[in-house]
Amino acid sequence: MQRVERRHVRYHVRGDVPPVLQVRPGESFLVETDDFLTGSVRSADDLATEEGTLPYSRSTPPRWNPVTGPVFVEGAERGDALVVEFERIVPDARGVCCIVPGIGPLADSRRWPELGDAATIVIEHEPGPSGTTRDGMAHWGSRTWSLNPFIGTIGVAPDHEVESSLVGQGVWGGNWDCRDLKEGSRLFLPVYHEGGLLYVGDMHGSQGDTEWCGVANExxxxxxxxxxxxxxxxxxxxRLEKPDSIVQLYADRPLEDAVRAATTLLMEWLVEEYGFSPRDAYFLLSVASDFRINVYQMVRAGRLNYTVGAELPRYHLTT
Amino acid sequence: MQRVERRHVRYHVRGDVPPVLQVRPGESFLVETDDFLTGSVRSADDLATEEGTLPYSRSTPPRWNPVTGPVFVEGAERGDALVVEFERIVPDARGVCCIVPGIGPLADSRRWPELGDAATIVIEHEPGPSGTTRDGMAHWGSRTWSLNPFIGTIGVAPDHEVESSLVGQGVWGGNWDCRDLKEGSRLFLPVYHEGGLLYVGDMHGSQGDTEWCGVANExxxxxxxxxxxxxxxxxxxxRLEKPDSIVQLYADRPLEDAVRAATTLLMEWLVEEYGFSPRDAYFLLSVASDFRINVYQMVRAGRLNYTVGAELPRYHLTT
Incomplete structure (x- = not known):
């Protein structure tokens, strides 16, 4: 299997960068990804303080949120759609989460001042039934929960250059922190450049909705x-397809605009591909007990938008 | 079992109304609820047009969203909390959903103009394993899904009068359209008046997140x-307790303010009742793969706020 090494990371996604790998449609390939601060926070003693992160924040684009690529897919041309299958996602043996001073909804809390102080926790990843961490458990002290490894940032080279891989998001992809970009899912992306030029990075071992403190299990x-x-x-x-549901993604601010756009685009999808009348789609989403809005990410960082998914189980599609 | 009849509906919730029932703590009682337009829309021929709904909209408060009550709970005094257990919720044999002209996110759509026209659908409710509709199925033409009967509006008489049962929401309760106010859940409400003075209404047989077209399966x-x-x-x-999780509710606009308040209040709950340090709670919600934000209701109607829940599985509480 062809492999792209971790050293091929970048901090912007654009169309004029030579590919690091060329693949055929349907060919499985392996990408090594680096973590949110390019490996500089690895233990509880490594704090993401303002001084400590200056070398990362000061460069242009900032060296946060590295992505690996681009990967050239043979036959992909402007106007096509790329379908990305997540076949296997294996996080390293441990991840970290940080409180970054100045970042996060409670950085300036007077009630809990300690939430403005730099802190790092290490989360141990225990292999699961597969023998790897792709289906294992997370341990933090005496706390335990299931890993849900996913790809936080993925996209093709956009039509126009974007600010950075950290705050860039749009129709071409970007830093979505969507927990459903995981094994078994298929992501549909538009193609702007020959070969598509796919970038992948920012793996999270687990994350709650909103990515509350601004940093996940990185x-x-x-x-x-x-x-x-x-x-x-x-x-x-x-668009995203899961084994049992379809999910329309959208990133915007305020959050209700993202929800409205995702839900309206889901209606378009139902009308155009599944034969719904607009009225039936409108009614169904209002009364179906299992239509869900997922608030994947709601982090206030620069121009970053909030990411939502409008999710409908597949059995509704076949009536 | 004591019963409150449907005729005891009201359109405001306030503390100076004589109770229609008095119960002891722990005593089960039955409340009959009426539907969103007080029974005036019962078939696909009954349209919630502007002219048709005038008698309902023109009164003060408007006669939309009736609630039954108030119920006086012995021993409840200002400064206490009332715990409401939802023991059994049985919807009638059919519900309706409407497109109300002028209401809903796509009422003014140029792409799909028919979404601004009045329409009503009838949803048949089939009994489930219990022999009643409390655990049955919904049928609309050839479409089928599970019923999830819940109470859309519930609250105690507030400290100060609110505008109406339709747009009123706050710390005392209100029109939340929260699909988790269902059998097996326990809702905690603050008490402002002697007896608590509980109001209940606005049953929904099923509803998707956001209550997309503005009306559920009423x-x-x-x-x-x-x-x-x-x-x-x-x-x-x-606060809401489900069998396997706890849910902090909040209603506000914009939506991200509701999400931030619910999540911060969930942290307070973890710190005050479950012995978490603020930092542990902050980290946990960011990395737990199963921390969820529920966007229960996002309807733009008057001063109505959007309703969210921040939900954490119980197993996280015991470490």
């Missing part, structure tokens, strides 16, 4: 992907 | 409740 890892090309297929915004 | 029904009294227990905002 981890290096390896991801195995394959890409398909849908010729001439236009999509208004990236 | 239905008359019967609910069996019981109330406990926690003497001198102060809560900053109503």
């Amino acid at each position: 981890v290096r890892g390896e991801v195995v992907l394959s890409c398909g090309v849908l010729k001439g297929k236009r999509i208004p915004y990236p | 239905v008359r029904g019967e609910v069996v409740l019981s109330c406990g009294v926690l003497k001198g227990k102060r809560i900053p905002y109503p």
Whole structure:
């Protein structure tokens, strides 16, 4: 299997960078990803303080949120859609979460002043039934929960250059921190450049909705992907298919605008691909007991938008 | 079992109304609830047009969203908390959903103009394993999904009068349209008046997140409740306990303010009742793979706020 090494990380996503790998449609390939601060926070003693992170924040673009790539997919051309399959996501043996002074909803809390002080926790990743951490457990002191490894940042080279891999998001992809970009899911992205030019990074071992303190269980890892090309297929915004549901993604601020756009685009999807009348789609989303809005990420950082998904179980599609 | 009949509906919730029932703590009682337009929309031919709804909209307060009550709970005094157990929720044999002209996110859509026209659908409710509709299925034409009967509006008489049962929401309760106010859940409300003075109404047979078109599967029904009294227990905002999780509710606009308040109040709950340090609570919500934000209701109607819940599985509480 072809592999892209971790040293091929970048902090912007753009169309004029030579590919680091070329793959055929359907070919599985492995990408090594680096973590949110390029490996500089590895233990509880490594604090993401303002001084400590200056070398990362001061560069242009800032060296936060590295992505690996770009990967050239043969046959992909402007106007096509790229289908990315997440075949295997294996996080390293431990991840970290940080309180970064000045960042996060409670950084300036008077009630709990300690939430403005730099702190790092280490989260141990125990292998699961597969023998790897792809389906294992997270341990932090005496606390335990299931790992849910996913890819925080993924996209193709956009039509126009974006500010950085940290705050860039849009129809081309970006830093979504969407917990459903995981094994078994398929992501549909529009193609702007020959080969698509896919970037992947920012693996999270686990994360709650909103990514509350601004940082998740951040981890290096390896991801195995394959890409398909849908010729001439236009999509208004990236879509996600899970084994039992479909999810329309959207990133915007304020949060209700993201929710409205995702839900309206889901209606478009139902009308155009599943034969719904607009009225039936409108009614169904209002009365179906299992239509869900997922608030994947709601972090206030620069121009970063909030990420939501409008999710409908597949059985509704076949009536 | 004591019963409150449907005719005891009101359109405001306030502390100077004589109780229609008096119950002891722990006593089960049955409340008949009426539906969103007081039974005027019962078939696909009944349209919630502007002219048709004038008699309901023009009164003060408007006769939308009736609630039954108030119920006086013995021993409840200002400064206590009322614990409401949802023991049984049985919707009628059919519910309706409407497109109300001028209401809803797509009422003014140029792409889909028909979404501004009045329309009503009838949803048949089939009994489930219990022999009643409390655990049955919804049928709309050839479409089928699970019923999830819940109470859309519930609260105690507030400290100060609120505008109406339709747009009123606050620390005392209100029109939340929260799908987790269902059988097996326990809701904690603050008490402002002697007896608590509980109001209940606005049953929904099923509803998707956001209540997208502005109206759910609206239905008359019967609910069996019981109330406990926690003497001198102060809560900053109503809380909900489900069998396997705890949920901090909040209603506000914009949506991100509701999410931030619910999550911060959940942290307070973890710190004050479950022995978490603020820092541990802050980290946990950021990295726990199963911390969820529920966007229960996001309807733009008058001063109505959007309703969210911050939900954490119980196993996290015991470490």
